[in-house]
Amino acid sequence: xxxxxxxxxxxxxxxxxxxxxxxxxxxxxxxxxxxxxxxxxxxxxxxxxxxxxxxxxxxxxxxxxxxxxxxxxxxxxxxxxxxxxxxxxxxxxxxxxxxxxxxxxxxxxxxxxxxxxxxxxxxxxxxxxxxxxxxxxxxxxxxxxxxxxxxxxxxxxxxxxxxxxxxxxxxxxxxxxxxxxxxxxxxxxxxxxxxxxxxxxxxxxxxxxxxxxxxxxxxxxxxxxxxxxxxxxxxxxxxxxxxxxxxxxxxxxxxxxxxxxxxxxxxxxxxxxxxxxxxxxxxxxxxxxxxxxxxxxxxxxxxxxxxxxxxxxxxxxxxxxxxx
Amino acid sequence: xxxxxxxxxxxxxxxxxxxxxxxxxxxxxxxxxxxxxxxxxxxxxxxxxxxxxxxxxxxxxxxxxxxxxxxxxxxxxxxxxxxxxxxxxxxxxxxxxxxxxxxxxxxxxxxxxxxxxxxxxxxxxxxxxxxxxxxxxxxxxxxxxxxxxxxxxxxxxxxxxxxxxxxxxxxxxxxxxxxxxxxxxxxxxxxxxxxxxxxxxxxxxxxxxxxxxxxxxxxxxxxxxxxxxxxxxxxxxxxxxxxxxxxxxxxxxxxxxxxxxxxxxxxxxxxxxxxxxxxxxxxxxxxxxxxxxxxxxxxxxxxxxxxxxxxxxxxxxxxxxxxx
Numbered sequence: 120x121x122x123x124x125x126x127x128x129x130x131x132x133x134x135x136x137x138x139x140x141x142x143x144x145x146x147x148x149x150x151x152x153x154x155x156x157x158x159x160x161x162x163x164x165x166x167x168x169x170x171x172x173x174x175x176x177x178x179x180x181x182x183x184x185x186x187x188x189x190x191x192x193x194x195x196x197x198x199x200x201x202x203x204x205x206x207x208x209x210x211x212x213x214x215x216x217x218x219x220x221x222x223x224x225x226x227x228x229x230x231x232x233x234x235x236x237x238x239x240x241x242x243x244x245x246x247x248x249x250x251x252x253x254x255x256x257x258x259x260x261x262x263x264x265x266x267x268x269x270x271x272x273x274x275x276x277x278x279x280x281x282x283x284x285x286x287x288x289x290x291x292x293x294x295x296x297x298x299x300x301x302x303x304x305x306x307x308x309x310x311x312x313x314x315x316x317x318x319x320x321x322x323x324x325x326x327x328x329x330x331x332x333x334x335x336x337x338x339x340x341x342x343x344x345x346x347x348x349x350x351x352x353x354x355x356x357x358x359x360x361x362x363x364x365x366x367x368x369x370x371x372x373x374x375x376x377x378x379x380x381x382x383x384x385x386x387x388x389x390x391x392x393x394x395x396x397x398x399x400x401x402x403x404x405x406x407x408x409x410x411x412x413x414x415x416x417x418x419x420x421x422x423x424x425x426x427x428x429x430x431x432x433x434x435x436x437x438x439x440x441x442x443x
Numbered sequence: 444x445x446x447x448x449x450x451x452x453x454x455x456x457x458x459x460x461x462x463x464x465x466x467x468x469x470x471x472x473x474x475x476x477x478x479x480x481x482x483x484x485x486x487x488x489x490x491x492x493x494x495x496x497x498x499x500x501x502x503x504x505x506x507x508x509x510x511x512x513x514x515x516x517x518x519x520x521x522x523x524x525x526x527x528x529x530x531x532x533x534x535x536x537x538x539x540x541x542x543x544x545x546x547x548x549x550x551x552x553x554x555x556x557x558x559x560x561x562x563x564x565x566x567x568x569x570x571x572x573x574x575x576x577x578x579x580x581x582x583x584x585x586x587x588x589x590x591x592x593x594x595x596x597x598x599x600x601x602x603x604x605x606x607x608x609x610x611x612x613x614x615x616x617x618x619x620x621x622x623x624x625x626x627x628x629x630x631x632x633x634x635x636x637x638x639x640x641x642x643x644x645x646x647x648x649x650x651x652x653x654x655x656x657x658x659x660x661x662x663x664x665x666x667x668x669x670x671x672x673x674x675x676x677x678x679x680x681x682x683x684x685x686x687x688x689x690x691x692x693x694x695x696x697x698x699x700x701x702x703x704x705x706x707x708x709x710x711x712x713x714x715x716x717x718x719x720x721x722x723x724x725x726x727x728x729x730x731x732x733x734x735x736x737x738x739x740x741x742x743x744x745x746x747x748x749x750x751x752x753x754x755x756x757x758x759x760x761x762x763x764x765x766x767x
Contacts, residue, residue, distance in 0.1 A: 233540075240513065271506060439610050
């Protein structure tokens with residue numbers, strides 16, 4: 120597939136944007152101003168960047184519990200996103216959601232969820248809605264390898280297939296459900312094989328290569344938009360950090376971690392190399408993109424830090440459309 | 444006014460809303476052409492509106508509920524049917540963790556205008572997995588509204604309100620009232636949530652209850668009238684929001700309260716109502732609040748066992764006599 124230069128540059132930009140955002144989150148966490156826990160997207164940036172670059176603005180994504188990258192890649196306002204992580208009134212969820220519910224509906228994010236595998240049924244409904252309302256929008260559902268062991272995986276893949284829904288299933292296989300390796304919980308060599316039973320075409324791609332993810336998603340989205348039904352794409356990737364805030368991920372074999380976390384496999388490095396080699400961007404342009412994004416992220420962090428806390432009694436707001 | 448069954452009144456309400464708003468659609472197991480719903484509530488609607496808007500699903504309760512959520516947050520007005528109330532256990536995550544919480548945990552960014560219809564209650568000798576009364580589970584979940592229509596004249600106005608409501612509504616029905624007949628208004632009418640109805644006026648004791656127990660209570664009240672005991676009967680019609688004013692006003696008038704539901708006793712809706720009344724009307728009570736419920740057991744199968752389980756007219760009458 121010949122990919123336009125501006126798309127290549129966009130893939131680099133989105134991958135890097137997520138990286139810089141998450142590095143900032145990690146720093147803020149180090150300052151001890153991020154309440155609760157975090158599921159960082161560091162390492163998996165190529166997946167969200169590649170997938171979302173294949174979408175149009177009105178397409179929807181369903182996020183998971185590791186959702187920062189999805190939301191940022193879909194174009195979320197970073198001020199509101201970082202403010203949400205700090206629990207501020209100016210956060211996109213007014214401080215009611217935090218890391219696990221980081222969401223911005225106005226850019227087409229249906230929600231991030233703290234219950235693994237709970238997003239799949241919601242994606243089915245959103246795709247059904249797109250189909251019934253006769254839009255040409257598609258829905259992309261992100262979930263992890265661990266979620267593919269949950270009952271909703273079977274229910275939802277099945278329903279998407281029988282109704283030929285405009286839906287793309289993105290499995291982010293980072294090989295660990297918290298600390299449990301996928302090979303202990305899944306008998307097949309890939310998660311993608313599981314789609315066969317539902318007559319859903321599938322493929323496995325290198326999730327650390329945003330271009331490979333993009334190319335696979337473009338095909339899947341085209342099929343979905345044209346009424347051809349769902350596709351499942353397994354993006355193999357790896358967490359740079361542990362599952363959550365305090366997890367050093369010592370359960371991962373050193374050799375495996377060394378391979379995945381080597382500079383050559385790094386998602387930012389991979390896409391930068393491709394884009395430079397294909398002449399879509401110069402080293403100087405790459406630096407300019409980086410410095411522009413870094414400023415944006417730094418400004419967002421300042422905004423988040425300076426934002427006011429929610430008033431305690433706001434606890435009672437937004438349970439119902441009108442208070443009962 | 445036309446005399447019709449609860450079932451037909453319910454169907455008429457759904458039909459009117461489907462005619463009024465093309466975003467309204469139905470999904471559930473065996474609700475369309477071949478069956479028309481296990482209790483025939485939707486019979487004929489697939490013929491009239493087509494199988495896209497009256498949609499049979501696989502046996503996948505969690506994804507039925509989740510698909511309703513996903514459709515609701517993207518512009519549709521789904522009415523999902525769970526064939527038996529007991530089977531909502533399979534959909535609890537989508538109902539209680541997703542539908543109920545989305546408005547709140549996303550800071551008011553979205554509404555979840557869905558209706559989940561399901562029948563509760565025993566009396567048909569279909570044992571522990573098809574007979575429970577589980578409304579208290581949902582009363583304990585902020586973010587849901589709960590309708591509990593017991594009469595044909597109410598069910599039509601309540602389903603129409605439920606479908607138009609911007610929040611998720613658990614629309615609880617009861618298997619033994621589907622065939623009960625009443626005069627139902629021919630013109631369009633909506634019954635606001637949170638308005639109880641005094642089904643019978645009385646002076647000596649207030650009886651608050653739900654579903655088939657209200658039908659039994661009306662018979663009991665007619666019997667006790669002959670003994671000189673005047674019973675006021677209140678149907679809350681919705682549990683969330685709960686009309687406490689009508690109840691408290693009645694208790695202040697009669698000074699006595701009997702609470703009657705088919706739920707198992709511990710943690711039932713009656714426990715909550717008793718607590719509210721002692722908080723708000725303690726000084727007006729002339730006797731302890733009496734509760735009439737099922738015993739704390741699963742619902743048994745054999746007729747003599749189930750007859751023992753479900754509160755009958757005798758038990759209701761005895762509870763009233765005990766405090767008058």
